[in-house]
Amino acid sequence: MVEEGSIDISPKYQRRERWPTQAQSALIESFLLNIPVPPVYLSEDDYGTYSIIDGKQRLTAIHAFMSGQLTLRSLERFVELEGMSFADLPAPLSNALRVRPYVRAVTLLRQTKPHLKYEVFLRLNTAGTPLSPQEIRNVAFRGRLNDAIYESAEHHFLRQQLKIKGPKSPNYRKMMDAEFVLRFIMLSFHWKNFSGDFRRSLDGFMSSHYDDSQSQVDDIRNRFTTAINRAQKLWGNYAFKRPEGLGWRDQALAGAFDAEMVAAYQLSDSEFKTLADASDKVVDLTRQLYKDDEFETAVRQGTNTPSRVRLRIARLTKALKKMASDLA
Incomplete structure (x- = not known):
């Protein structure tokens, strides 16, 4: 079914490959030993076509x-x-792998609500390699917004600052790039009334916006593009880093990312142009801000605390706007 295109083992929203060759080989050995393997969970995309909710690592292997x-x-x-491919196997073993029904599949139908898929994924995430919160979101809230987040996460500068050099980078495999995109988007709307729980806030934003129109999604995407290009x-x-x-x-810090991205987004076009022409002064200004213990603590410690989220964003925004005014 994979070869025929009936099952998509690499949908955009799924987790990125994380199993090493040894783990994949161990799974194949389990089949050869006739050891039962847990079922895979599929989501029906259209009649006769499916994508994976849980079991990607097994089907990929x-x-x-x-x-x-x-x-x-x-x-x-x-x-x-050792060292054999499927074509190298002795005939009895290769024939056994062709005919034995090893993997059961459980399917969630097209009409299943996103919140139920999210609940299923949370319940499945109790064994094996634990999923990150972003990996769960990317399955549960698939749609236009999720696609836009995934595509925005490919921005070269974001990946550079997160040290994502390729598919084997830990931050790539955990979808940290996508989570940073969503983190900014959520804060750009709600930083003044942030609850203090990033996971719940990010989940809530996706739940509220997963079925937004294309126009609404384009506006959200443009927020990120504007902010990352300005940063x-x-x-x-030096973006998203602290002086040492x-x-x-x-090393990129989430707290510094929050402050710089939201502050940059809140600048007017004229303020940004003024500051862009004096970027060395912006870097110096940022260094000076870190000499303020309150600001430095808000960026580095207890970064989920609502008051510290507000402080780091407001303090940097105010400083940038004042500098733009002084330079104008």
Whole structure:
């Protein structure tokens, strides 16, 4: 069904591959030993076509092995199969893999509500490799907004600052880039009345907006594009980082990301242009802000505290607007 296109094992919203070759090989060995494997959960996209809610790692491993893309490594029982692909297997074993019905499938029909899919995913997320909150959102709230978040997460500057160099980067596999996009979008609307619970706030935003019109989604996407492009212009390689000694700590901080992205977005076009022409002064201003213990603490510690979210965003926004006025 995968080869025929009936099952999409890599929908945009699904988790990114995280199983190493050894884990994939162990699954294939389980099949050869006739050990039962948990069912996969599918979501019906259209009549006769499905995408994966849970079980992507298993189906990906099966498909990779059966199609010749996976060679077996670090087996415990079938050590004689080390380094073999499906085509290399002895005939009795390859025939057994072709005919035995190993994997059961449970399907959620098209009319299943998103909140129910979310609940299913939460309940499934109790064994194996735990899913990150963003991985769960990307399954439960699929749609135009989710696609826009996923596409926005490909922005080269965001990935550069998060040190995402390719599919094997830990932050990529956990979808941290997508979560940062959603984090900014939610705060750009609600930073003044943020509840103090990022997970609940991000879930709530997706639940409220997953079925927004294309026009509404485009407006939301433009918020992020505007903010990330401005952050790149204003802070360059120092964006989302904090000072350390005479230099800058080479690690992006969520608190710094919040402050800089929302502050940059709130600038008028004329304010931004003025500051972009003096980006070195913006960097110096930011360094000076970190000398304020209250601001530094709001960026680095207890970053979910509502008062600290408001402080770091408001303090940086005010400083940038004042600088723009002074330079105008």
